[in-house]
Amino acid sequence: MTIEAPQLRVGEQLACPTCSTKVVVVKAGQVDDISVTCDGAVLQSAKSVTQPAPAGATPSTLIGKRYVDADETVELLCTASGSGQLSFGGTAMTLKAAKALPASD
C-alpha cells in the first residue's frame, strides 16, 4: 500500500501519523515528488490524520524551531513537538541556524 504524500504548499499544516509532531510549511521549492517523513512515516495533511497522544519521551522535533533540508529548499516550522526525526528526500532535516550577523571587528 502506498501512502500518497500531500503536495508541499506554503502555509500547509502537516502532521505525523505515528507521533505528535506537527509542522507548517514555511518554504517549499521545487519539490514535486519528494515527501517529508518523520521516522519514516510520511507526513500527512493535518486535517486528515489522527495522531497518537504524546509519548512523554524527550522530543527530537521541537515546537517553535525551524527545520530545513541540506539545500534549504524546504523549511518547516514545528507547531507541536514530537519524538520523531524529520527527513526530506531520505536525509535528516536540520535545525535552521540563525543567520550569522556580519562581524563588527
Ligand SMILES: [Zn+2]
Ligand atoms: Zn513522527
